Amino acid sequence: MKKFIIGGVPEHFNLPWYLGLRDKKFQEKDINLRWKDFPGGTGEMNQALRDKEIDMAVILTEGIVRDIIHGNQSSIVQVFVESPLLWGIHVATDSEFEEISDLKGTAAAISRYGSGSHLMAYVNAENHDWDLQNDLNFTEIKDLEGAIESLPNGEGDYFMWEKFMTKPYVDNGTFRLVGVSPTPWPSFVIVVRNEVLKENAEIVKTILEVINHITIDFKNLPSVAEMIANRYGQELEDVNEWLSLTHWSQKQLSEKTLEKVQDQLLKLGLIEDKLPTDQLLHNF
Incomplete structure (x- = not known):
């Protein structure tokens, strides 16, 4: 069974991963996926990817785009949350x-x-x-x-x-x-280290298929709002509002959106140059 470590913030956006792990959905595909919390967020995960501490991450779009441009050897494989943060x-x-x-x-x-x-x-x-x-x-x-x-x-x-x-x-x-x-773009993307993609592309593809199957019906799960409220210390009213505003994705980041992110980072002086799409995105 192949072991993968994925990082993410301990927030309600990532509850679908917890459910998949709880219900052994990845193990059913012979994948030993392990979750690692990063309370420090995107900057902390960028470093963990660079240090090969994790194989994958659910990470803020603008943060990973900037870090890949600055040398992080990883690629975006999919949007995870389409709605803005x-x-x-x-x-x-x-x-x-x-x-x-x-x-x-x-x-x-x-x-x-x-x-x-x-x-x-x-x-x-x-x-x-x-x-x-x-x-x-x-x-x-x-x-x-x-x-x-x-x-x-x-x-x-x-x-x-x-x-x-x-x-x-x-x-x-x-x-x-x-x-x-x-954010003027999708909030979270899934990113994978290039070395991992090169060696295990089909397994990464399977991981995406499993999580996409969960997220596509996530809002329709019985008592999902109550589960989020209890797990993350939220008021039910706030959770219902958040659910109404939050939309998960099963698709890759579009080239047009990637251009928008890079253009904004360049305008703000947060990057010196833009990268071609194929150096930021991995399409299966």
Whole structure:
């Protein structure tokens, strides 16, 4: 039985993987798939791919595109979540900042450089016509838990993270939500190290077939909203709203969308050059 290690954030987007592993759907195909949580997000997973610590990852689109351009020897094999990620822009409850415009020139708390929280701070700044050289500052806080500890202590002024995963901390008074910044492209893709693709392309293809069979009917599973609410500490009302906004995919990222991502990264000064499509995407 072939062993594969896949990484991802411990968030509700990835519940289909948990269900597949729980129900031994990959073992039925003679694949020993192991899941590894990465609370630090995309930057942490990029490093794990580079270090060959994991074989695959469910990762933010903009983060992996940038890292492949910067030398990560991996390829995108499929979109996992087609809908945009809704990045909540949060401040500490007792912060003096009331609106997004108040955050110009302040310090964004980010999980790490190259992470989604880092890259989306640039997208948010661009959306509000800030000076990308002078109006953006950063403080590394590792992950959501780091932000919960750091922001109330004045380490970083605002923190961008998925709106629904941070909602419990808005509800309990740790954070205040001052705005939302959606990604202008599909939120999550599945990426595989090129070495793994070269040696085990058919097995990777089978893994995709299994997870796609789960995601295509995921929203219709009995009591799925209750399961998500209990597992991730969410209010049922919030989960139902999130489910209505979230759409999984079973298709590869389009060349047009990839161009859009690269163009935006180039415009923001986050990459120096674009790559041809075949150096970023792997089509079976």
